[in-house]
Amino acid sequence: MAGLGKKVLIVYAHQEPKSFNGSLKDVAVAELGRQGCSITVSDLYAMDFEPRATRNDITGTLSNPETFSYGVEVYEAYKKAALSSDIVQEQKKVQEADLVIFQFPLYWFSVPAVLKGWMDRVLCQGFAFDLPGFYDDGFLKGKSAILSLTTGGTAEMYSKTGVSGDFRYFLWPLQHGTLHFCGFKVLAPQISFAPEFASEEERRGMVASWAERLKTIWKEEPIDCRPPWYFGQ
Amino acid sequence: MAGLGKKVLIVYAHQEPKSFNGSLKDVAVAELGRQGCSITVSDLYAMDFEPRATRNDITGTLSNPETFSYGVEVYEAYKKAALSSDIVQEQKKVQEADLVIFQFPLYWFSVPAVLKGWMDRVLCQGFAFDLPGFYDDGFLKGKSAILSLTTGGTAEMYSKTGVSGDFRYFLWPLQHGTLHFCGFKVLAPQISFAPEFASEEERRGMVASWAERLKTIWKEEPIDCRPPWYFGQ
Numbered sequence: 001m002a003g004l005g006k007k008v009l010i011v012y013a014h015q016e017p018k019s020f021n022g023s024l025k026d027v028a029v030a031e032l033g034r035q036g037c038s039i040t041v042s043d044l045y046a047m048d049f050e051p052r053a054t055r056n057d058i059t060g061t062l063s064n065p066e067t068f069s070y071g072v073e074v075y076e077a078y079k080k081a082a083l084s085s086d087i088v089q090e091q092k093k094v095q096e097a098d099l100v101i102f103q104f105p106l107y108w109f110s111v112p113a114v115l116k117g118w119m120d121r122v123l124c125q126g127f128a129f130d131l132p133g134f135y136d137d138g139f140l141k142g143k144s145a146i147l148s149l150t151t152g153g154t155a156e157m158y159s160k161t162g163v164s165g166d167f168r169y170f171l172w173p174l175q176h177g178t179l180h181f182c183g184f185k186v187l188a189p190q191i192s193f194a195p196e197f198a199s200e201e202e203r204r205g206m207v208a209s210w211a212e213r214l215k216t217i218w219k220e221e222p223i224d225c226r227p228p229w230y231f232g233q
Numbered sequence: 234m235a236g237l238g239k240k241v242l243i244v245y246a247h248q249e250p251k252s253f254n255g256s257l258k259d260v261a262v263a264e265l266g267r268q269g270c271s272i273t274v275s276d277l278y279a280m281d282f283e284p285r286a287t288r289n290d291i292t293g294t295l296s297n298p299e300t301f302s303y304g305v306e307v308y309e310a311y312k313k314a315a316l317s318s319d320i321v322q323e324q325k326k327v328q329e330a331d332l333v334i335f336q337f338p339l340y341w342f343s344v345p346a347v348l349k350g351w352m353d354r355v356l357c358q359g360f361a362f363d364l365p366g367f368y369d370d371g372f373l374k375g376k377s378a379i380l381s382l383t384t385g386g387t388a389e390m391y392s393k394t395g396v397s398g399d400f401r402y403f404l405w406p407l408q409h410g411t412l413h414f415c416g417f418k419v420l421a422p423q424i425s426f427a428p429e430f431a432s433e434e435e436r437r438g439m440v441a442s443w444a445e446r447l448k449t450i451w452k453e454e455p456i457d458c459r460p461p462w463y464f465g466q
Contacts, residue, residue, distance in 0.1 A: 018300045019300070019301075048285075051346035051350060052278065052346060053248070054278065068252075070248055071385070107353050109406030109410030112286060113284035113286065113349040114285045116346040164409075172342070172405070173343050173402075177342030178341045227393075227398050231402070
């Protein structure tokens with residue numbers, strides 16, 4: 001029971017339960033459950049999660065209704081416990097988690113908009129960071145995070161000499177600019193390359209290797225989430 | 234009348250018309266209008282633009298209703314002219330434009346979710362690219378694009394030795410992975426650093442320098458949108 005007492009949040013962004021992303025999410029739930037972890041899944045499409053950052057995220061009156069500043073208003077609302085309930089619920093899940101897994105297909109070298117909206121709205125100033133209070137001092141320090149993603153392109157395309165460049169390049173905004181900024185320890189990404197072009201057997205292999213990795217996930221050391229990991233010297 | 238007959242689409246993602254982003258959008262409309270350009274603005278928050286990529290983007294029946302694949306279904310729907318009307322309208326605007334300007338505040342080293350959703354949904358396979366038919370062969374070749382963005386952090390933070398790394402690092406997924414992938418010629422980004430920490434005079438200076446740049450925008454050469462521009466070497 002390697003994960004006994006550990007809490008895991010899986011933030012999952014795929015429309016189809018029977019998809020390859022769905023299988024990766026399901027196998028994580030099964031393996032982590034077997035370890036004795038307590039698991040919560042935020043299934044963003046199923047929740048019809050709101051991605052747009054708007055005035056609706058603040059309940060009650062604004063501090064400056066004349067000129068709306070999302071960042072200022074959300075920071076104030078966080079301190080007054082006046083954020084909308086969907087944001088508060090997600091923040092509670094993050095607060096309780098030891099590990100957050102993001103499971104998604106790569107859309108335009110990044111997360112799908114529904115997951116970008118989760119990051120934009122949930123990881124707000126006051127909750128996830130403050131100024132000062134970011135990067136190694138981010139408020140979510142002590143927690144770990146993993147990006148588990150699928151790509152359309154092949155591993156060869158995402159190599160240093162490939163047309164799409166090293167896969168580490170596109171991870172920078174997500175792993176460093178977002179997760180590290182909030183203080184997360186970032187574990188190595190789990191990238192399943194081009195499952196749509198793979199055989200059924202290869203796809204099963206990718207799912208199995210994710211499950212296998214999760215068996216020892218609590219012993220993993222984080223990456224050194226700074227420029228050399230991404231861009232070399 | 235440097236821009237006579239030219240068509241410009243401004244994809245604008247800020248909630249507040251009186252914001253600094255709003256001023257940058259307004260000055261672009263004014264300057265390009267003075268040049269004789271025809272200008273269209275997609276004001277994404279005002280339009281309540283849908284960011285989520287879902288089954289609703291396809292009108293009529295699906296090619297595989299058993300297992301929903303967004304990419305497959307949208308590609309088919311594009312070919313059958315069965316995409317939802319909000320996507321079709323944006324695609325028409327892009328098709329007609331010589332230049333697309335994206336005006337937005339940087340959220341998590343990237344675009345706000347509402348603009349990510351515009352990219353996810355509008356720039357679909359068949360319309361913006363095909364396989365093959367990407368990067369230099371992308372279907373939007375012949376058009377130019379500029380990212381005009383504001384940051385929270387200072388220019389010093391976004392330098393090679395700063396805590397957030399060179400600003401070019403976070404541009405990679407947007408400029409290369411998205412715009413270049415679709416064939417756009419990418420003009421140098423217009424970055425207004427930390428307007429919230431600037432004086433009123435400095436902010437006016439940033440708006441004026443954007444207007445000034447736009448006076449000769451039609452003579453600009455695109456950047457060489459490949460790894461050396463971003464990562465050196």
